[in-house]
Amino acid sequence: MKRVGVFICHCGSNIAAAVDCEKVAENAKSFPGVAFSTDYKYMCAEPGQDLIKKAIKEHKLDRIVVASCSPRMHEPTFRRCIESGGLNPYLLEMANIREHCSWVHPDDKERATFKATELVRMAVAKVLKNEPLDKSTIPITKRALVIGGGIAGIQAALDIANAGHIVDVVEKEPSIGGRMAQIDKTFPTLDCSACILTPKMVEVANHPNVNLITYSEIEKVEGYVGNFDVTIRKKARSVDMKACTGCGTCYQKCPSKVPSEFEMEMMDRKAIYTPFPQAIPNKPVIDRENCRYFKTGKCGVCQKVCPTNAVDFTQEDELVTERYGAIVVATGFDLFDESVYGEYGYGKYKDVITGLHFERLINASGPTMGKIKRPSDGKIPKNVVFIKCVGSRDEVKGKAYCSKTCCMYTAKHATLVREKIKDSNVYVFYMDVRTPGKGYDEFYTRTTDQFGAKYIRGRVSKIYEKGDKLIVRGEDTLLGRPVEVEADMVVLATAMVAKSDAAKLAQMIGFSYDQNHFYTEAHPKLAPVETHTAGVYLAGACQGPKDIPDSVAQASAAAVKVCGLLSKEEMPTEPIISAVDEAICAGCGMCVPVCPYKAIDMKVIQERVHGKTISRKVATVNSGLCQGCGACTVACRSAALNLKHFTNEQILAEVDALCL
């Protein structure tokens, strides 16, 4: 005979003002299975908890109902309480008579009391069906994976490594450094981007706890928090990393020229190349698609000139699988394709460039050695027009969101043009100037007041070529007048967009992304670096447009989360997960695609039917991955899947108690 104890909490006057708690306790005495029922002013306080523990002993109670606030608030408290009273913590049920009753019905005590009684009736019916559940633990692999070797990935890796954990950094490109390596100067201090980035690149490369895996991509991710099995494709570099000294003879002699991605195709690189002089590792790769040897079988110059015989045309992609306890995703961003803007010439005017092109144009090691020159004819521009929000805040042609960084980098560009070309005129077309950041608005004010950039509030409706000039036509909405500027060069502040393969990686690892393919944090305020998948964290612009300070801050935050996880030997698992009744599982597999956490697989079992051994497929739940959402139990046609603690039988008992 099950013996249920019912405890009604007044919550001071929070509940008692609207609900007659004594009466509810009295009513509960008549419910089937109830052996004891009482009420108390503060059930969560120590005397209240003692009351429960004492009653368990005195009345030989074996399951407990607490009618008080939301279980979000105090379920853990009361679970601990009855556990120390000698009961399994899952033999507790809470009836929420505060948020669900007294707070919403403050003016009708009689009916509120009736509702509270019914809520308790349901809880009693359910607790009678509750089963004791046990937490288990899973071991944690003490190794972290950082995907992406830009500034966010570098910072996260350094912080994890400095805390004493081993960390692997996987970077798709031949070198780490990411977008920040392409940038010339950083706002609002105008310090040189490379000067602050390269020391960090060196530090991460030399750190004894960091293992750089460049020119590599994630191929497959399996497992769950503490135990991710990640397969990494190490693309064939065609250069033996151990033998190569990075002398550079090969790319000096290589005859195949290819537009350099790093220089925004304004300069050539060779088919065997390092993306930029400060690359780390400073060892080249062969771009096989453009290599003469791989295309025609003839050439091999690099191999002949290499003093250490490091060039190896026979290298093949290598797949390695490694186990990690946690993953930081820091894959960065791409730039919006401005060629959707017909009014700006669909990307066909040579002197209409993006902000990233401009970064290379002002960089001392860029295609013009730091002199601002027009891409079309190499002339120094006199009138430079900047257009902000190209692709941002434009729901029709681009993205609805603000790219956050453009106001500041445009102000930076405007300042640099005025600084480098003394007789220049700078015009900035803008919708709003958004400068929320430390020292940001002061920088913008200097751009206009000290450097004399002319800000025009309005959109540009058209750019067209007239001779060697670009006519920029727009509106000055403050003057309420159309304006026309004869420009030598136009710089577009194109939106930051998610990487083209962002969705693919998210699906592979198993976490969510938004309609713009930016990765979704677990909570926009309170869990900004976590994903909904345990053990997977976010850093940098892959989560949304971000500048360098924000990316670095988020990377360090993600690193702390990783360190917290890796500091434990093992972690407890929540027992409220799905379970399969293999006897009635039809093996239809409907639950597999429904599961958002990739926690369900099909397995083959053997059983004897009518004296014969047959094998059939059934579903199986991975307890490490299952988050207890219950989606599979709805999809299951034979009701073989049940969510523990919320089984069909338990829920129906509640419904019956209310309705029968």
Added chain:
Amino acid sequence: MKYAYYPGCSLSSTGIEYDMSTKKVAKSLGIELWEIPEWNCCGASSAHLTDHLLALALPARNLAIAEAEGLDVAIPCAACYARCKATEVEVKNSQEMKKTISEVIEREYAGKTQARALLDVFVNDLGLDSISALVNKPLKDIKVASYYGCLLVRPPRLGFDDPEDPQSMDQLIKALGGTPVEWAFKTECCGAAHATTKSDVGFSMIEKILTAAKEAGADCIATACPLCMNNLDMRQSQVEAKFGKNYGLPVFYFTQLIGLALGLNPEELGVNKHFVNALGLVKKLLEAEGRRDTA
């Protein structure tokens, strides 16, 4: 190939040569045009400035007659086309509007028949290859500024060509043996009625287009809109006087250029009806043709 033909009001008055050339050229190219009997005015800008339902009901009546015949409607005038297209789309997308419109015009109209720009029909249905196969007097050495105006290829998504840098007329000029010039004012507004009501605004808009065409090296302008024709052709001498310029830029309907390339009589195409002398250019073309023949 058979289409219902909706000429619209302008084509029986200021734009009569558009009607003449359309009919001549269609016949030569083997396109049968069935003129919608008792067609009414599309409402142009007056109707949609007055009342939304009126603006839809007027074109709907014409479209309904064509729909009963099971024919798509070929429309030369860019403004008529825009009004008809807007009606077709709105009725197609709203059951409620379909009911209301059918009640107002006292005919069934479901938005099934398609409103088509005549240029679209020539370029995309008939095809450039079929047209160039029939060309016997190619527009050799003639540089044409294709001028689409603001309505023909807009709004985006509904139109048959790129709204910012349309190509269909340029391709057509090429198929006729001419040279389309690269210029940035293809879809600029000609000022429409501003030339009449606010002439300083209207004239400066016309001036920009004519100047751009001249600077692009065009010998003439091709258009698909009777109002654009009015502004660029009839107002050209006034604009020249006001801005102290000398353009001498003949303006043709694209149908007239097809006709000339097919070797049709210029007067039957109404080429003699323009304000800026267009026959001079035609004469030059014919002379060049003659020289090539004798050589």
